Amino acid sequence: MLNLLRKEEPVLRAEITALYSVLDHKLGLHGAEVPITFGMDEKALGSYLPASYDNEEQFQFSLFFIGFCMNEQLSKNDRVNLYKHEYAHYMAHHISIPEKYNWQPGVHGSAWKYCCSLIGAIPSDYYIEDANIKKIDYDSVLTRPNVDHKQVQMLDTYRTQRMYKNMENAKVKYEVGDTVSHPKFGEGTVKEIEQQPSSVRLHIAFGDEVKIIDQKWLVKTGYSKVSER
Ligand SMILES: [Zn+2]
Numbered sequence: 001m002l003n004l005l006r007k008e009e010p011v012l013r014a015e016i017t018a019l020y021s022v023l024d025h026k027l028g029l030h031g032a033e034v035p036i037t038f039g040m041d042e043k044a045l046g047s048y049l050p051a052s053y054d055n056e057e058q059f060q061f062s063l064f065f066i067g068f069c070m071n072e073q074l075s076k077n078d079r080v081n082l083y084k085h086e087y088a089h090y091m092a093h094h095i096s097i098p099e100k101y102n103w104q105p106g107v108h109g110s111a112w113k114y115c116c117s118l119i120g121a122i123p124s125d126y127y128i129e130d131a132n133i134k135k136i137d138y139d140s141v142l143t144r145p146n147v148d149h150k151q152v153q154m155l156d157t158y159r160t161q162r163m164y165k166n167m168e169n170a171k172v173k174y175e176v177g178d179t180v181s182h183p184k185f186g187e188g189t190v191k192e193i194e195q196q197p198s199s200v201r202l203h204i205a206f207g208d209e210v211k212i213i214d215q216k217w218l219v220k221t222g223y224s225k226v227s228e229r
Pocket of ligand 1: 085086089125
């Protein structure tokens, strides 16, 4: 089996190189000169490795998917798309991407999708069987989703309002000795004041019982003798 697959390598290499030569000619690139290696990866159909400190630039394709003697060999259409997918990765490293297509980061971000649009590759990072290129709307794929500024402003306003409210809530509005009214517990007297980062908690005596209640739930009904002076 492996021997058989090895024999297919030159055929596949020719198929890929022929396609890349056409694309190179159109774009003034040299993708057809980048070495192609074949493996038996069962998880990835292919990959493009840019030149780096420890590896030579190369395309890799898995014979597991594209080998002619495999039962489930990808259709010609899907193979071509796979080759284009990897070529688009190569392009992203070799052409200058217009600023407006740099909004989405990632290997399969908007820069790569822009490259896909130039060569008619399906701008999807996963394999779609028999994907139809004619159905791809590159314009919508490449357009940065509209940021609704009203929404952003609203969120901001909301945050500002909340900050203000927290500040208000943290202001001590009572004094020890003040008489307060609570909808459930009735009248009480402030015994102790506890300052919290964004609230004020009061220890209030309702008859014999002392409850700890946030000042925002209370209504002041009488001032302490101190403030009445
Ligand atoms: Zn990819």
